[in-house]
Amino acid sequence: MINAKVIDVFLKINPKKYRYLKNTKIVTMRISSEITKAINDQISYEASSTYAYIAMGAWCERIGYDGSAAFFFEQANEENTHMLMFIHYLNKAGAEAIIPAIEKPQDKFDSLESTFQAGLKSEQTVTKLIYNLVDMADKEKDRAAYSFLQWFVSEQIEEETLFQTILQKFEILGRDKLAVYQIDQSLASTRTQVMAKKQIKNNPQSTG
Ligand SMILES: [Fe+2]
Numbered sequence: 001m002i003n004a005k006v007i008d009v010f011l012k013i014n015p016k017k018y019r020y021l022k023n024t025k026i027v028t029m030r031i032s033s034e035i036t037k038a039i040n041d042q043i044s045y046e047a048s049s050t051y052a053y054i055a056m057g058a059w060c061e062r063i064g065y066d067g068s069a070a071f072f073f074e075q076a077n078e079e080n081t082h083m084l085m086f087i088h089y090l091n092k093a094g095a096e097a098i099i100p101a102i103e104k105p106q107d108k109f110d111s112l113e114s115t116f117q118a119g120l121k122s123e124q125t126v127t128k129l130i131y132n133l134v135d136m137a138d139k140e141k142d143r144a145a146y147s148f149l150q151w152f153v154s155e156q157i158e159e160e161t162l163f164q165t166i167l168q169k170f171e172i173l174g175r176d177k178l179a180v181y182q183i184d185q186s187l188a189s190t191r192t193q194v195m196a197k198k199q200i201k202n203n204p205q206s207t208g
């Protein structure tokens with residue numbers, strides 16, 4: 001990444017040696033360092049969420065909760081996509097996206113219900129972080145960031161609702177072995193329904 005002023009300086013020093021710089025893609029920063037830092041923190045959180053959901057999926061798979069395992073692995077894919085969206089956003093805005101180190105996630109759980117409780121808690125944290133980002137963009141009058149973040153605002157409403165709906169099933173059906181088995185089995189279709197809804201949201205034309 002290099003800006004026009006720097007290229008001019010090099011060309012004045014030694015035009016022959018640095019002539020290749022004339023063809024350099026010029027990127028101008030159009031994002032503040034505060035928002036850049038906050039988005040980099042968000043990249044880190046989305047990466048941690050990806051790993052956290054993979055760990056939940058792996059635990060479910062080991063225990064034999066296949067419906068929930070598939071659900072969490074798909075959830076991990078989504079968090080990975082969120083992380084990439086933030087990375088692309090920073091890089092395209094002329095800032096630098098930092099790829100974070102990730103701590104080992106929790107990989108043991110007391111029950112199937114507790115994995116979904118952990119999921120809901122994490123989604124609630126993300127919602128707060130996204131709202132903070134929106135506030136920051138609003139304060140700085142960064143309209144581009146503000147509009148980019150709106151997608152995440154509605155995404156978080158859906159994510160929280162999804163986890164709440166699943167947790168409600170434990171209240172309704174109970175927590176004995178048969179009930180937990182039924183809830184686990186229902187997870188595969190829950191995920192399919194959510195994905196279908198998201199496809200309509202992201203690509204309204206596909207509905208005809
Ligand atoms: Fe996310």
Ligand SMILES: [Fe+2]
Pocket residue numbers: 049079123126159
């Ligand atoms: Fe999420």
